[in-house]
Structures are given as C-alpha cells and as structure tokens.
Amino acid sequence: MIQRLTIDAFAATPETAAVLRQVQIDRQLGKSRLTVEAGGLPAAVAHYAGIATPQVVVVEEGDPAALAEQLEQLADVCEAGTRVVVIGSVNDIALYRSLIAGGVSEYLVRPVSAGQILDALSGLFADPQSAPKGRVIACWGARGGVGSSTLAQNLAWGLGRYLHEAVVYIDLDLAFGTSVLAFNIDAKQTVVDALAHPERLDEVLMERCMVDYDDHLQILASPGDCRIHASISLDSLDHMLDLAARMASVVVLDIPHVWADWTEHLLSVADEVVVTATPDFASLRDAKSLIDVLAPRRGSIAPPRLVLNKVDxxxxxxxxxxxxxxxxxxxxxxxxxxEPQVFGEAANNGQMVGEAAKTHKVNQTLNQLVQSLAGKAPSSRKVTPKRSGGLLAWFGK
Ligand SMILES: Nc1ncnc2c1ncn2[C@@H]1O[C@H](COP(=O)(O)OP(=O)(O)O)[C@@H](O)[C@H]1O
Ligand SMILES: [Mg+2]
Structure with a gap:
C-alpha cells in the first residue's frame, strides 16, 4: 500500500490516460487520491497558474521539442515539495539525466504500464525523512465549555472536504473527550492505545487505532472515560504527532483545558493555534494570559488565532x-x-453541523474558519472555494 498521496495526472495520449485510469483503481492507491486529466504537460501548466499543486503531479509530454521549456513553466507554478513524474517519448539516457538534475523525480518512457507508474509513485517518498509533512493545528479553549472541541471537530471535517486531502483528528482529552459521541463512531482502540507503547507505534498501529469517518477524515478518538488513568509523556506524544503528520496533510489536535507540560508544549510548537473564547470577562482574561505566554515561545511561528464563539x-x-x-x-x-438549536441537533445526531444542518447560514462562518486554516486553495479543479462576505462581515450585522 502506498502512503496517502494526492496526485494529479495529465495525460497527452488516450493510451496513457487508459493506463492512468487503471492505476487510479489499483489497490495500492487505496489511501490516495489520483485525478486524471487530459491535455498533458501544457494543461498542467495552465491548471496550476491559479491554484496550489498537490504532492505529486504526473505529466505526459505532448511535444518532445517543447519538453524542457514547458517543464520550466511547470516549475514556476509548482510549490516546493511537489514531486513531478514525467512520461515522455524519447528514450535517451542524457535526457533522463538532465531531467533528474533539473528536479524531475522520475522519467518514464512511453508506452508505460500501470506497474511502472505505481513503482515510480511508491519510490517517491520511500525515505521517511523526505516524506511530506502535514500541518498541525492545535485547538484550545480559553475556558472549558467554550466550544473548542466542537469547532475542532467541524474544522477537521471541513478541511478534509475542502482540500480533498487526508486529515487526522486527534482527541487528546483522554478522560472526557467527546469525539466518539460527536462523530458517532465505534472506536475499538483509541489514542490511549497509540500512546501506550511508543517503541511499537508505527503507521500500521496508528491506522489500527484510528477510525475512518469519511474519505478524507480519520479520527484518533479518546476513550472519554475517566476511569482509565492514562498519562501522556512528551516523547510518545511527539512520536505520535510525527507519524500523524506523515500520514495526513493536516492534523487537528483537540487539546483539553488542562495546563500541563505537554499541553504547553503542543501549543508552543503547533503550526497553528486556534484559541476559542466566549465573549465574557473570564474568557478574555484567560485568552490574554495564554497568548502572552505563547507569544515569546512561538517566536516566528504563526501567532495564535482568536475565535469568538457563541456570540449573541x-x-x-x-x-x-x-x-x-x-x-x-x-x-x-x-x-x-x-446557535444552540443547530449545534445541539448536530451533537444529538452524532454529526457535524455541515451534515446535520447543511443549509444553515452558520456553515458559511464555519467554512471561513476552514478556509482561513487550509493554508492554500484546494488542489482539485472540482472544488472552488466560496468566499462569502469577508472575515468580519458578521460583525456588521
Ligand atoms: N456556536 C455555538 N452555539 C451554540 N452552542 C455551541 C456553539 N459551539 C459549541 N456549542 C455547544 O457548547 C457545548 C460545549 O462544547 P465543547 O466543544 O464540548 O466545548 P469545549 O471543548 O470548549 O469544552 C456543546 O454542547 C456544544 O454543542
Ligand atoms: Mg473539549
């Protein structure tokens, strides 16, 4: 099984397109997403002019004479870290060498087989050090009950759907976490099992402890049982996070309202911190002291974002x-x-707000949260971000 990858392929010939469609349904790519488009290399250049490139782009050369020039154009629109696999017509070792030297990850000569493409894909990130790392978003409530877990859950779900990429949600509230209820899932193993034996924890064990919620979102639930006296050590936590970030494009952490070494550590190192507060004095005071503590520790990492919840x-x-x-x-x-009615109903159904109340206007606000934390536009042509009203539009009403 190839690790979760997001791959866009641009075929120039019907033969290659047919082979790519075979690759698309291969079991080895069961965890990945491969989209197949026509138009070859020039279509890829045009496609990424306005949107972010995925982890892997496979392009078939249209005109051999224009290959070098078009690859240069592709390089201009490619994000750092995106791997490019080229399918071409010329079988020439000098060309191969010059392409690899120019940053192409793999060059395959037409006609290609599904097996060759799969081999190329699985070789791309064989070295764990070179594997792409997902972004870690830590969600923290200024006080208990402000809705931090609810927002973290809706955020994780929304990011998977928006980006069409793998998202892992980790419920770190071992004693009282609500993920099992909120997503209405049956978790045989939980984050407690994942943290119990750091020396044994690898991607296979992580997979076993997680529950698939939909095509994009996987949940590492908490037992939500205070009779289980599990503790969290910094080392096992870091190891688990490292694995999760290798397995998904985004890792959303639901951090309980407990001030401990490990919570402080997570809030200091996460790529993004979302602090949820309700509009009252206690929340204001606690958000302030948290942000004051974190500012110097986070240094140049993005400052915490503040979200006001339950505004009336x-x-x-x-x-x-x-x-x-x-x-x-x-x-x-x-x-x-x-919106007690909407959030209450979603919670009672064990669904996200976007599922339980699809058309309710609060979804627009939740989508703004998703888009502001996605970090980029989705890489798939099929999803167009809906920008509605600007971030602070709600205040105007
Ligand atoms: N915007 C909102 N409007 C109304 N109720 C909300 C809203 N956001 C969250 N809630 C409700 O607040 C309660 C506490 O939420 P929870 O996510 O468990 O808080 P926390 O994790 O911060 O302790 C839940 O019943 C949830 O449904
Ligand atoms: Mg919570």
Missing part, C-alpha cells in the same frame, strides 16, 4: 470583538454566532 448580540452584557482587540491586541479572526 442580543445579550447586552456580552463583550465585543473590540474589547478583545483592545485588551489582548489580537483581533478575533472570526465570530461564530450562538
């Missing part, structure tokens, strides 16, 4: 985003309205 303008006593901005000097990046 009809409650005259509640604080405003401006109060937060003036006190913490961090502008809330989003305000999510209080």
């Amino acid at each position: 303008p009809s409650r005259k006593t509640q604080l405003t985003p401006k109060d937060f901005e003036e006190t913490i000097k961090v502008t809330p990046s989003l305000a999510i309205p209080s």
Whole structure:
C-alpha cells in the first residue's frame, strides 16, 4: 500500500490516460487520491497558474521539442515539495539525466504500464525523512465549555472536504473527550492505545487505532472515560504527532483545558493555534494570559488565532470583538454566532453541523474558519472555494 498521496495526472495520449485510469483503481492507491486529466504537460501548466499543486503531479509530454521549456513553466507554478513524474517519448539516457538534475523525480518512457507508474509513485517518498509533512493545528479553549472541541471537530471535517486531502483528528482529552459521541463512531482502540507503547507505534498501529469517518477524515478518538488513568509523556506524544503528520496533510489536535507540560508544549510548537473564547470577562482574561505566554515561545511561528464563539448580540452584557482587540491586541479572526438549536441537533445526531444542518447560514462562518486554516486553495479543479462576505462581515450585522 502506498502512503496517502494526492496526485494529479495529465495525460497527452488516450493510451496513457487508459493506463492512468487503471492505476487510479489499483489497490495500492487505496489511501490516495489520483485525478486524471487530459491535455498533458501544457494543461498542467495552465491548471496550476491559479491554484496550489498537490504532492505529486504526473505529466505526459505532448511535444518532445517543447519538453524542457514547458517543464520550466511547470516549475514556476509548482510549490516546493511537489514531486513531478514525467512520461515522455524519447528514450535517451542524457535526457533522463538532465531531467533528474533539473528536479524531475522520475522519467518514464512511453508506452508505460500501470506497474511502472505505481513503482515510480511508491519510490517517491520511500525515505521517511523526505516524506511530506502535514500541518498541525492545535485547538484550545480559553475556558472549558467554550466550544473548542466542537469547532475542532467541524474544522477537521471541513478541511478534509475542502482540500480533498487526508486529515487526522486527534482527541487528546483522554478522560472526557467527546469525539466518539460527536462523530458517532465505534472506536475499538483509541489514542490511549497509540500512546501506550511508543517503541511499537508505527503507521500500521496508528491506522489500527484510528477510525475512518469519511474519505478524507480519520479520527484518533479518546476513550472519554475517566476511569482509565492514562498519562501522556512528551516523547510518545511527539512520536505520535510525527507519524500523524506523515500520514495526513493536516492534523487537528483537540487539546483539553488542562495546563500541563505537554499541553504547553503542543501549543508552543503547533503550526497553528486556534484559541476559542466566549465573549465574557473570564474568557478574555484567560485568552490574554495564554497568548502572552505563547507569544515569546512561538517566536516566528504563526501567532495564535482568536475565535469568538457563541456570540449573541442580543445579550447586552456580552463583550465585543473590540474589547478583545483592545485588551489582548489580537483581533478575533472570526465570530461564530450562538446557535444552540443547530449545534445541539448536530451533537444529538452524532454529526457535524455541515451534515446535520447543511443549509444553515452558520456553515458559511464555519467554512471561513476552514478556509482561513487550509493554508492554500484546494488542489482539485472540482472544488472552488466560496468566499462569502469577508472575515468580519458578521460583525456588521
Ligand atoms: N456556536 C455555538 N452555539 C451554540 N452552542 C455551541 C456553539 N459551539 C459549541 N456549542 C455547544 O457548547 C457545548 C460545549 O462544547 P465543547 O466543544 O464540548 O466545548 P469545549 O471543548 O470548549 O469544552 C456543546 O454542547 C456544544 O454543542
Ligand atoms: Mg473539549
């Protein structure tokens, strides 16, 4: 089985397209996503002019004379880290060498077989050090009950659907985590099992401990049982995170409201931190002290984002985003309205809000959260990001 990869292929000939479609359904790619498009190398250049490249791009040369020039154009629009596999017509060792020297990962000569393409794909990231690393998003509630877990769950689910890439959600609230209920899943093994034997933990054991929620999202649930007195050691946590980041494009961490070595550590090193606060004084104070503590530790890593949740303008006593901005000097990046009916129904159904109340307008706000944390536009042509109203539009109402 080839690790989870996002691959776009651009065939120039019907023969290669047919072989790629065979590759598409091969069991070795069961965890990956391969899209097959027509138009060969020039189509790839045009396609990525406005959107991000996936982990792997397979291109078939159209015109051998234009190969070098078109590959240069492709290089201009490729993100660092994207691997390029070229299928061409010229069988020449000098050409092969010059392409590899120019940054192409693999050159295959037409006619290619499905097996050759699969071999090339599995060789791309054979060295674990070179494997692409997913981004880690740590979700923290300024206080208990502010909705941090709920947002983390909806965020993880939304990111999988938006990016069409693998997302792993890890519930680190060992004693009281809600992931099993929120996603209505049956987890035979949990994050406690994954953390129990760091020396044995590898991708196979991780897979065994996770539950597939949909095509993109995998959940490493917590037992949510306070009778299990499991503890978390920094070493096993780091090892688990490292594995998860190799297995998925995004790892969403639901961190419980516990101030400990390991929670502080995660909030200091995660690529992104989302602090959820409700518009009240206690949340304001705690968000401020957390952000003050984290700022120097995170150094040049992205500063924590502040999200206001359960906002209800009809409650005259509640604080405003401006109060937060003036006190913490961090502008809330989003305000999510209080919608007890919608969130309550989703929780009762064991579904995400986007599933339980597909057409409700709060989904637009949740989508803004997803898009602001996706870090890039989706790599698939089929998904077009919907930008609605701007981040702070909600405040205007
Ligand atoms: N925007 C919202 N409007 C209404 N209820 C919400 C909202 N966000 C979360 N909730 C509810 O708040 C409760 C606490 O959420 P939870 O995610 O468990 O909080 P935390 O993880 O911060 O302790 C849940 O019942 C959840 O459904
Ligand atoms: Mg929680």
